[in-house]
Amino acid sequence: xxxxxxxxxxxxxxxxxxxxxxxxxxxxxxxxxxxxxxxxxxxxxxxxxxxxxxxxxxxxxxxxxxxxxxxxxxxxxxxxxxxxxxxxxxxxxxxxxxxxxxxxxxxxxxxxxxxxxxxxxxxxxxxxxxxxxxxxxxxxxxxxxxxxxxxxxxxxxxxxxxxxxxxxxxxxxxxxxxxxxxxxxxxxxxxxxxxxxxxxxxxxxxxxxxxxx
Amino acid sequence: xxxxxxxxxxxxxxxxxxxxxxxxxxxxxxxxxxxxxxxxxxxxxxxxxxxxxxxxxxxxxxxxxxxxxxxxxxxxxxxxxxxxxxxxxxxxxxxxxxxxxxxxxxxxxxxxxxxxxxxxxxxxxxxxxxxxxxxxxxxxxxxxxxxxxxxxxxxxxxxxxxxxxxxxxxxxxxxxxxxxxxxxxxxxxxxxxxxxxxxxxxxxxxxxxxxxxxxxxxxx
Numbered sequence: 403x404x405x406x407x408x409x410x411x412x413x414x415x416x417x418x419x420x421x422x423x424x425x426x427x428x429x430x431x432x433x434x435x436x437x438x439x440x441x442x443x444x445x446x447x448x449x450x451x452x453x454x455x456x457x458x459x460x461x462x463x464x465x466x467x468x469x470x471x472x473x474x475x476x477x478x479x480x481x482x483x484x485x486x487x488x489x490x491x492x493x494x495x496x497x498x499x500x501x502x503x504x505x506x507x508x509x510x511x512x513x514x515x516x517x518x519x520x521x522x523x524x525x526x527x528x529x530x531x532x533x534x535x536x537x538x539x540x541x542x543x544x545x546x547x548x549x550x551x552x553x554x555x556x557x558x559x560x561x562x563x564x565x566x567x568x569x570x571x572x573x574x575x576x577x578x579x580x581x582x583x584x585x586x587x588x589x590x591x592x593x594x595x596x597x598x599x600x601x602x603x604x605x606x607x608x609x610x611x612x613x614x615x
Numbered sequence: 616x617x618x619x620x621x622x623x624x625x626x627x628x629x630x631x632x633x634x635x636x637x638x639x640x641x642x643x644x645x646x647x648x649x650x651x652x653x654x655x656x657x658x659x660x661x662x663x664x665x666x667x668x669x670x671x672x673x674x675x676x677x678x679x680x681x682x683x684x685x686x687x688x689x690x691x692x693x694x695x696x697x698x699x700x701x702x703x704x705x706x707x708x709x710x711x712x713x714x715x716x717x718x719x720x721x722x723x724x725x726x727x728x729x730x731x732x733x734x735x736x737x738x739x740x741x742x743x744x745x746x747x748x749x750x751x752x753x754x755x756x757x758x759x760x761x762x763x764x765x766x767x768x769x770x771x772x773x774x775x776x777x778x779x780x781x782x783x784x785x786x787x788x789x790x791x792x793x794x795x796x797x798x799x800x801x802x803x804x805x806x807x808x809x810x811x812x813x814x815x816x817x818x819x820x821x822x823x824x825x826x827x828x829x830x831x832x833x834x835x
Contacts, residue, residue, distance in 0.1 A: 460767070460813035461806050462774030465785045469806065472798035555771075557681035561778055568681050571689075581689040585682065593677040600677065 403583045407574045411584065414570030415591045421484065421566065422556050425491035426549050432492065433499025440500070441507050451500075458497035463558035466490045471562040487559035495552045502544035506537040539613055542606040550599040553592070567591060618800045625791050632787025633808055636773050639701075639783060643708035644769050650709060651716030655754075656746050658721060668717075675714035680772045683707045688779045704776040712769050719761045723754045756827045763820035767813050774809075784808060 440451050458466075470493075471486040481489070510533060518528040557568035565573070571584040578584075622629075654672070658665045675683070688703035698706075727750070735745050755762070777786040788805040792798040 456814075457806070457810055460771075460810045462771040462785065462809060464774040464777055465788070465802065465805055465809065468785065468789060469798070469802035472792055473802055476799055554679040557679050557778075558775065560681070568679065568685065571685065575689065580693060582686075582691075582693045585685050585690045589678055589682050589686070592679055592682060593674070596677040 410570050410574055411587055414565060414567040418556055418566040421487055422553050424488050425495055426552060428492045429495035429499050430545060432496040434503050436500035437503035437507055440504060455497045455500055458493055463494055463555045464561050466494060467559050467562050483562050483564050486562055487564045491552060495548060498548045499545060502541045506541040539610050543603055543610055546599060546603040546606050550596050553596055618797045621795050621797060622800050622804055628787045628791060632784040635782055636784040639705055639773050640770050643705050646709040647712035647716055650713035652751060654717035655720045672714045672718050675711055680711050681775045683711050684779050700780045704781045708772060715765055719758050720754045723758045756832045759823050759827055766816055770812060
């Protein structure tokens, strides 16, 4: 393994991080929107969302990535590899995040709502000023947990040809004929990324516990 | 609807894929469960081995599954240990999920009250029998929702093995779409199968929950 191989590995790690990062950011927001729409219990739409969450949680990411990348062109939507990868990761993580947000909604205390109403707050203000900050703190550990799961399943996008951290090892091996060093180096890089997230989760949990929620 | 008739023509390929996925999933999860319980037993007492095991468990929690599969399938031949993709996949699934199962059970073990263990020791239980008869049944019933989640993760991880050329369900869809150019139908069928399997798992879990409630373990 020479300097060039390390550069390739770092590039792969960067691809993993930015694609996962976009998917995480989109997934957290979309998950919140799904949870909110589900709390409103609109007939028909509610059933569709239940179906989506159930399907997205059951579908392996490898299968979903292949499906999105190969099937969308037949409907006339051309997607490049990165877009398909981001879409697959987002669809997957949004379903899990929706469940985390929903449990935060369900466990939110009713008294606070009544108190806010008595103080003359509108629904919107109440949600923005009272509910969201508390829900964010209480569901942060779950969200960060889901983030580390996302990074751990992100090698799935290698199957549609995105050159991320796992796939890079194949490229290096094709030149050096020594598969073990690049795979071990990739493992170390993954451990750094996921270890940082686990650390973040511990901090988030401590913060949530301090607020006693 | 000629595409669907092509899918029907290729049904043997799909059935072979489902069979392979199910065999890999069941074998690896049973093995992982046994191995995970064994790890937990070794973690009971603080020895040099248990410290190493803690390291291994934490390592697995920070590693993507595919990297472990790569390590076994592409990495080990460099050290002279060559195995088929199927075997490598099975071993990777087993080791990876055993670590997670051990961690789940360990989490429940920490919060278990010490009183009954002391009582069992006072009755002359040997460590293995104590673990097998008293600790393990309680821990498994208590952690069943988490173990159930792990079951679904294990099912989804089998799909990664298509990347190291194991002929499982996703690989079946991929080869059908590559031969007949009908990606939408092929993958819809496969996703449907994954969905059915995980719904069956969730139902089994609900049933296990009722069993646990009957034994007085409602509050997990």
